[in-house]
Amino acid sequence: MAIIKVKGTVTKVFWEAKGLIVTESYTTRSGDTIDKQYTVWLKSPTTLEVGDTVQVEGLLSVEIEAWINQDGSPKLNREGQPGQSIKVSINNPQVVPAEPISIIKGIFEPTHEPSPF
Numbered sequence: 001m002a003i004i005k006v007k008g009t010v011t012k013v014f015w016e017a018k019g020l021i022v023t024e025s026y027t028t029r030s031g032d033t034i035d036k037q038y039t040v041w042l043k044s045p046t047t048l049e050v051g052d053t054v055q056v057e058g059l060l061s062v063e064i065e066a067w068i069n070q071d072g073s074p075k076l077n078r079e080g081q082p083g084q085s086i087k088v089s090i091n092n093p094q095v096v097p098a099e100p101i102s103i104i105k106g107i108f109e110p111t112h113e114p115s116p117f
Contacts, residue, residue, distance in 0.1 A: 004060040004090055006038055007098050010052045017045035020095075022056055039089045048095070058093030062086060 008024035020040040027033050040056055048054065067075035067083035077083040 002060040003057065004038075005055070005057045006036075006090065007055045008036075008038070008053070010048050010050055010054060011037070013046070013048065013050060017047075018042045020046065020048065020054075022054060022090075037088070039087060040093050040095065041089060041091050042093065042095070046095070053098040054095050055098045056090055056093050056095050058090040061089045061091055063089075 006022060006024050008022040010020055011023045012021035013019070014021075018041065020042070022038045022040055024036045024038070025033060038056070040058070063086070064084050065087050067077075067085065069075050074082040
């Protein structure tokens with residue numbers, strides 16, 4: 001399995017505080033904002049809350065989920081085909097608050113512009 005490292009904001013806490021949705025946001029060169037969501041599965045309940053900024057590192061798993069209506073029928077996409085989405089999960093994670101890391105990181109960052117080489 002691959003290891004993934006994500007820095008983002010907790011946007012949901014669920015399943016008796018053992019599951020988190022962490023949203024990573026970034027801006028593209030064209031100025032568009034992209035949000036990526038990751039489901040994080042913890043072994044024990046967490047005290048993290050919605051809005052906390054965290055850094056997560058763990059094992060990456062990916063699965064395709066079919067869109068389903070409340071009545072159990074398939075939900076269709078714009079082309080009239082059964083819709084699907086990709087669910088990205090992080091298992092066996094190490095979760096730490098991101099703020100102290102960014103403070104420490106700032107101490108060691110260079111004060112000059114990086115070289116293009």
